[in-house]
Amino acid sequence: xxxxxxxxxxxxxxxxxxxxxxxxxxxxxxxxxxxxxxxxxxxxxxxxxxxxxxxxxxxxxxxxxxxxxxxxxxxxxxxxxxxxxxxxxxxxxxxxxxxxxxxxxxxxxxxxxxxxxxxxxxxxxxxxxxxxxxxxxxxxxxxxxxxxxxxxxxxxxxxxxxxxxxxxxxxxxxxxxxxxxxxxxxxxxxxxxxxxxxxxxxxxxxxxxxxxxxxxxxxxxxxxxxxxxxxxxxxxxxxxxxxxxxxxxxxxxxxxxxxxxxxxxxxxxxxxxxxxxxxxxxxxxxxxxxxxxxxxxxxxx
Numbered sequence: 001x002x003x004x005x006x007x008x009x010x011x012x013x014x015x016x017x018x019x020x021x022x023x024x025x026x027x028x029x030x031x032x033x034x035x036x037x038x039x040x041x042x043x044x045x046x047x048x049x050x051x052x053x054x055x056x057x058x059x060x061x062x063x064x065x066x067x068x069x070x071x072x073x074x075x076x077x078x079x080x081x082x083x084x085x086x087x088x089x090x091x092x093x094x095x096x097x098x099x100x101x102x103x104x105x106x107x108x109x110x111x112x113x114x115x116x117x118x119x120x121x122x123x124x125x126x127x128x129x130x131x132x133x134x135x136x137x138x139x140x141x142x143x144x145x146x147x148x149x150x151x152x153x154x155x156x157x158x159x160x161x162x163x164x165x166x167x168x169x170x171x172x173x174x175x176x177x178x179x180x181x182x183x184x185x186x187x188x189x190x191x192x193x194x195x196x197x198x199x200x201x202x203x204x205x206x207x208x209x210x211x212x213x214x215x216x217x218x219x220x221x222x223x224x225x226x227x228x229x230x231x232x233x234x235x236x237x238x239x240x241x242x243x244x245x246x247x248x249x250x251x252x253x254x255x256x257x258x259x260x261x262x263x264x265x266x267x268x269x270x271x272x273x274x275x276x277x278x279x280x281x282x283x284x285x286x287x288x289x290x291x292x293x294x295x296x297x298x299x300x301x
Contacts, residue, residue: 004105004151005052008077011103011149013047015075021101022072025063027056034116038063052077057110057133059244061085062200068094076100079107080155081244083144084278085200088242091278091285094203104144106152109136112249135245135258138163145279163243167263182227182260188253189226191219195247195257196233201240201277208232230260238264239287242278271297 012024028039028049036055040063041047061082067074068089078086083104089095112133140163142155170178193209196202208216209229217232218225241261248257269275272288288296 001053005050007151008052008103008105009047009050012041012050012075013044015101016041016047017044020073021075023067024050024075025060026050026077027052027058027060030113032113032117032120034111034113036113052105054109054111055113057112057249059085059198059200059246061089062198062246064089064095065200065203071099073099073101075103077103077105078144078147079105079110080139080141080143080145081107081242083146084141084242085244086146087278087281088200088240089203090281091287092201092203097281097283102144102147104147104150106144106150106155107136107139107142108152108155109133109139109142114249133249135249138243138245138258138262141279146281164262164266166259167266170259170263182230183223185255186226186230187223189221189230189255190253191221191226191229192252194250194252195255198246198250199237200242200244201237202233230255230257234260234264237261239268239272239275239289240277241265 008026012026015021016024022042024041024047026039026041027036029035029051030037034055036051036053036058038058038060039049039051041050056079059082060076060078062085064074064076064086076082076086083102086095086100086102090097109132111131112135115133138158140157140160142157144150170181173181196207196209209232217228241264243258243261243265245258247261248255251257265277268288275288277287
């Protein structure tokens, strides 16, 4: 990855030096050896801080929302999942394509710094071996789907059957068993909203869960309020989730959020597809549940 890291710095230096962009988004070293965090280089002098290695797991496309109201031109480094987030923002009219210079990297998978952090904390009962991050194990788009230039060797995608294996297993359960399962896991939610903050599709300027007049959902961590929060958010994600897995990765109580998201992605593809979110950008295109067709299924009415 050292070669890719050097190439990213070279591209950033060239774009900033020529005045083609105002900001270049990548990653930099955090406080710990295994920690990386989003970095915004605004001059050639800052380019040397850029790092790309196996710990650059954060989906940088979410950080683009910090710049949606400015006119600055942005250079950004994206992996496959990050690039799907770019398309999500373009379709939601949060950004214009002309403002972006996208440097894609074919991704062989990342390590999860949270695993290393838990191991170092001393609070984890069993030591977890550092390997491929859990969310990378079901990635079917490791190569960028939108980019101005691409670095690294093209990677072989995983199969969709592998991605939906847990969903299909869950579908075999009875409705009562499914309800009891989610009643159990959602009762542990502490309503920290980490899943929302990490999600590129959660780009509403004012979130329904932050509103107080009227207050649509209670702030308590009761089972009913927790279930309402996750149901509303899941349905908001239907047809819009890019399946990057960041929501589940950052959840402090390990709620299997991607089981919900993947189930809805599978159903949208089945009922309104073929469709996968954030795969191809076409100006003016919208996700299936954001548009209406007379041929849409209506058996549920």
